[in-house]
Amino acid sequence: MTRLPAAQRKEQLLDTAAELFSRVGYARATTAELAKAAGVTEPIIYRHFASKKVLFVAIIERAARETMNHWEERLAGAADPAERIRRLVGDNPMVTPEGRARYQVFLQAITEVNDAEIHAAVSSHITDLHAFLSRELKRAQDERKVTKVFSTELIAWILIHVGLGYGVLAAMGVPHQGEDASGVHVQQMLERLLVGSKHAD
Structure with a gap:
């Protein structure tokens, strides 16, 4: 077993656990399997995470941070509000290779796990995402680039619903x-x- 600094070991365990959970499911994965995959002993896991559930919640929270960072980076350099909305609509992190792995954990948390703490972590991310989109x-809307027929809160929920379903x-x-x-995509329709469109029909 290679010795790693504590922070690096923690990230390695999160990476390995995310891959394991996405492959076999949270409920079926064991800390023994995780230890073997990570090349460590089980006590090393418990040195960083008190339980499998604590580890799972940590993966959800990290994925949430990475998703928000992804959006911030995607919007960097776009000053025009309409262009920022186009980038948000046209870039779903759930369908990137990295994002797909992250969101498989979210989907497991929603569909496999009946646990209030895990659901709270997912709900917190969705709430933050909704606030960001709003x-x-x-x-x-303030610059008259998006319709005011519907509230920003409702439009944000529509984007989340479509994004999750598409992902x-x-x-x-x-x-x-x-x-x-004809090959027209739902993202183009939403945009x-x-x-509107940058180009005339």
Whole structure:
């Protein structure tokens, strides 16, 4: 077993656990399997995380931070509110290779685990994401770039609902989901409905 600084070991355990949970499921994964996959002993795991559930919650919280960082980086350099909305609509972190692995953990937390603490961690992320989207939409509404027919809170929920649904189906490998026979994608439709098109038809 290679000795690592505590912070580095903790990140390694989070990475290994996320891969293990996404492959076999939270409920079926054991700390013995995790220790073997990480190349450590079980006491090393418990030195960093009090239980498997604490580890799972830590993965959710880290994934939430990484998702928000992804959005912030994606919006960097875009001053125009309409362009910022286009980037938000056109870039779903759930369908990137890194994002898919992160969100598989979220989906397990929602569908497999009946635990208040785990659900609270997921709910906290969704609440933060909703607030973030609402702020961006409010900015666009204030500059008349997004319709005011509906509240920013409601539009933000629509984006979350569509994003989660699209991400789930993408993770399942459903062919051609989210597009019509001509190849127009649901993201293009949302962009057009919210801020119009950069180009004339």
